[in-house]
Amino acid sequence: MEEILILQMGGTIDKDYPKTKAGYSFEVGEPAVRRILTRLRPSRSIITKIETVCRKDSQDITDEDRSDLLEKVSGASQSRLVVTHGTDTLIETATFLASGLRERGVTAKTIVFTGSFSPEKFRDTDADFNVGVALGGVQAASPGVWVAMNGILLAWDRVDRDDTGQFVPRRRSYAVTV
Template sequence: MMKITVINTGGTFNKRYNPIKGQLEVPKDNIALNKIIESCHNVQFDIKNIISKDSLDMTDVDRERICTEIQNSISDNIIIIHGTDTIHLTSAMIKKRIVDKKIVFTGAMVPMSIDESEATMNFSMALGFLSANPSLGTYIAMHGVVVNSSKLVKNREEGKFLIQE
């Protein structure tokens, strides 16, 4: 059975509408993730819900915490759920510091609570990629591809991630 550590840091993937405050919030739970993984019967997940922030609010202290969680993980297969606005900053830091694991960042531009398809697809791509036993490294799984983390960039004008050659 494949073992995967999932580090859930929040981001749009997890956001839910708070009717009392009238805004989307990043909750401190794994409801969005749990909905996806309940269908994964051949994977053992170790879920670490560690930050619960929009990525625009993440700091270098948060990124250090992610590094520590990866280094302390008993699994060499890591999926990091991360907000899309600063996924490039965190993945660049991880890529420089951790070279002995297979790390796949993923997230969503639309909250799973609003539309399940994008978050489910992106997480499933990350999971499938790891099940194919890729080379050690840091990757991003978004919008139909899984590539080296330095090759996928968020195009803010178009609202999607594109491969940068």
């Protein structure tokens, strides 16, 4: 089985609330996915490596951070990657990555973005579920950039957020000409 590279960008999934710092009441800590994997106990055939790109709230992620992610993904020896990311700008970063990979001609990688609406450290978090879907999705999906949230796996350009903030299939709009 091929190694899966998991890249941390930060976001709610990695939030910790130890003290007030820099105007926030949280810090983005160590990759939560390490703790999640001990609970999920994935198949022994799933080999993972975890690296950090940045540790930021997704609203603070810049195009420079996205470029760092693009570099890491483009240069990775692995062809299957999971990116943990905050939900507020997850689709924006997935779009940036898909565009950058296309411009570079990188077509043989499967990248799945995921995150959570509540921190992994919270009792009723969705983090374990979303990471589980992402790990299954990255092994089953064809090459490209995908989003695994709320029990769905959708291509980056076929996912939206509805008025409740949930990730949902993008509605198609059809132009009617008369």
